Amino acid sequence: MKRTKALLAEQKAGKNIIVVLVCTLVLLNAAAAGGKTSVRKKGFSCNGLRSMARVYMAYGDYTKAQPFVEQALSLAKKTNASNSQLASCLIDLAYVYEKQGKLPLAEEMCDMGLRLQEKAYYKTHPYVAMTLRILSTIYQGQGKYRQARPLLDRAMVIMKKNHPTDEQVVAPFKVDIANLLTAQGNFAEAETYFLQAIESLNKSYGPKHLYTAGVLGDLAGLYMLQGRYDEAEKLIEQTLPIQEKIYGCEHHLLTPTWLTMAGIYQSKKNYAQAETLLQKALITIEKKQGAEHPLTGRILSRLGELYLAEKQYSQADDVCRQAVKVLENSLGADNDCTAMAFNNLARLYIHQGKYSEAQELCQKALDVLENTLGRNHPNVVKVLETIAQLNSRTEKTIKVAKLH
Numbered sequence: 208m209k210r211t212k213a214l215l216a217e218q219k220a221g222k223n224i225i226v227v228l229v230c231t232l233v234l235l236n237a238a239a240a241g242g243k244t245s246v247r248k249k250g251f252s253c254n255g256l257r258s259m260a261r262v263y264m265a266y267g268d269y270t271k272a273q274p275f276v277e278q279a280l281s282l283a284k285k286t287n288a289s290n291s292q293l294a295s296c297l298i299d300l301a302y303v304y305e306k307q308g309k310l311p312l313a314e315e316m317c318d319m320g321l322r323l324q325e326k327a328y329y330k331t332h333p334y335v336a337m338t339l340r341i342l343s344t345i346y347q348g349q350g351k352y353r354q355a356r357p358l359l360d361r362a363m364v365i366m367k368k369n370h371p372t373d374e375q376v377v378a379p380f381k382v383d384i385a386n387l388l389t390a391q392g393n394f395a396e397a398e399t400y401f402l403q404a405i406e407s408l409n410k411s412y413g414p415k416h417l418y419t420a421g422v423l424g425d426l427a428g429l430y431m432l433q434g435r436y437d438e439a440e441k442l443i444e445q446t447l448p449i450q451e452k453i454y455g456c457e458h459h460l461l462t463p464t465w466l467t468m469a470g471i472y473q474s475k476k477n478y479a480q481a482e483t484l485l486q487k488a489l490i491t492i493e494k495k496q497g498a499e500h501p502l503t504g505r506i507l508s509r510l511g512e513l514y515l516a517e518k519q520y521s522q523a524d525d526v527c528r529q530a531v532k533v534l535e536n537s538l539g540a541d542n543d544c545t546a547m548a549f550n551n552l553a554r555l556y557i558h559q560g561k562y563s564e565a566q567e568l569c570q571k572a573l574d575v576l577e578n579t580l581g582r583n584h585p586n587v588v589k590v591l592e593t594i595a596q597l598n599s600r601t602e603k604t605i606k607v608a609k610l611h
Contacts, residue, residue, distance in 0.1 A: 253282050253292055253295075253296060254279075256275045256276070256282065257275070257276065257279045257295065257296065259275045260272040260273075260275035260279065260299060261299070264299075264302065264306075266460075267458070267495075269306045269307050272303050273300075273303050273307070276299045277300065279296045279299070280293075280296040289327065291324070291327035293323055294320045294321075294323035294324040294327055296320075298320035298321075298324070298341060300316045301313045301315075301317035301342075301345070305344060305345050305348065308348075308496065308499075308500040308501045308502065310538070313345045314345050314349070317338065317341055317342045317345055318342070320338060321335070331364075331365045331368055331369075333369050333370075333376075335365060336361075336362040336365035337362075339362040339365075340359065340380060342358055343355040343358040343362070343383060344383065347386070347387055347390060348538075349538065350541070350542040350579050352579060352580070356387060359387065363377075363381075373403075374407065375407055375410070375412065378407040378408050378411075378422075379404075381401075381403055382401070382404045385397045385398075385400035385401040385404065385425065385429075386425060389425075389428070390543075391584070392580060392585050392586070394429060394433050397429055398426070401422065405426065408422060416449075419449075420445065420449035420450055421446070421450070421463075423445055423446045424442065424463060424464050424467060427440075427443045427446065428463065430442065431470045431474070432585070436474045439470075439471055440471050443471070446464055447461070447468075450464060457491065458491075459491045459494075459495040459496070462492055462502065465484045465487060465488045466484075466488060466506070468484055469481040469484040469488070469509065469513075470509075472484065473513055473516065478513060478516070478517050481513055488506050489503065489506045492506060499533055500537065501533075501534065501538050504530050504533030504538070504548065505530075505544055507526050507527075507529050507530035507548075508530040508544065508551060510526050511523050511530050515527075515551060515554050520555065520558055523551075527548065527551045527552040527555050530548040530552075531549060531552055534548050540575070541578070541579075542575070542579075543576055543579045543580055545575070546572040546573075546575040546579075546590075547572070547576075549568040549569075549571050549572040550568070550569065550572045550593055552568055553568035553572065553597070554593055556568065557596055569590060569593055569594050572590045572593075573591070573594070576590060
């Protein structure tokens with residue numbers, strides 16, 4: 208009982224630290240970016256509303272953050288606030304929309320914010336670099352990898368003009384490049400960026416800092432994709448306790464860690480543990496972000512892949528169809544995540560003998576992946592394997608028909 212109370216106290220203290228740090232940083236940023244605006248509405252200024260929103264944003268509560276940011280933007284427009292203030296409101300709203308999976312809206316807000324920010328400061332200001340990071344993340348979420356990379360390269364050039372490359376403030380930019388390279392299948396280059404960032408973060412934040420732990424989790428995800436499961440597991444064993452100490456054991460911001468762990472369990476054919484984690488992630492994200500969120504679709508896709516590996520085709524049928532529906536509605540049919548959901552459904556159709564439907568889905572998936580990721584991406588290989596399986600089945604069917 209005492210140990211439980213102590214853990215709860217630690218969690219509460221961790222949460223309070225986040226809130227205090229975020230409020231401090233936001234108020235300092237507000238003072239620099241637009242602190243001269245003193246107009247208040249119902250007792251709140253734009254900066255006050257943004258500060259309240261960022262407390263919720265820090266803890267991943269984007270639904271509660273949204274009205275504060277929207278009110279701040281409305282107030283900034285009505286009071287003819289400075290370009291810097293208006294830009295900050297737009298960029299905050301873009302960040303919230305991106306986390307909610309409203310990617311086209313997020314892109315629109317971020318574009319507007321970036322243009323105003325460049326007017327308010329100058330094109331090589333560090334604030335501009337940070338906004339370029341947000342915009343690149345939005346593009347990556349939409350599968351626009353070719354558009355995302357130039358933004359990060361430009362951001363890195365700006366940061367290098369203002370800071371030494373091994374400083375802590377540059378590390379998040381390296382992490383974003385590493386995550387983008389991972390999505391594109393450039394695993395060796397991604398690992399280099401991750402290791403550079405981790406070295407910097409260990410020196411500045413320390414190995415037990417929440418952000419450092421998150422980057423270790425990203426690297427674990429990369430190792431899992433490479434089949435380096437033992438290395439991935441060691442990193443996740445460092446990541447999870449730090450995140451649980453701050454957020455608690457059931458928080459939705461732990462979802463990326465759960466997904467990596469599920470992949471590790473699946474590689475060991477420990478399907479029960481993998482399913483438990485995927486179901487936990489699915490319930491948590493559906494509750495917090497909604498059944499139509501892109502992340503919900505990606506988790507469903509992972510769950511469908513697991514059921515196919517287990518040959519649990521009845522469970523796979525429902526889950527694979529749901530994944531396709533959610534991802535098509537939220538990301539569109541030409542997104543690489545949707546393409547992998549097509550591939551899973553095609554594999555199911557092959558088992559069910561629906562060869563023409565499977566062929567159509569395979570072709571859709573292949574076209575999307577080759578266009579967005581190139582012909583040598585690991586996911587393209589997965590689709591080609593499905594096509595080979597389909598060809599094998601259809602050839603056997605033709606041979607059997609001839610024998611009859």
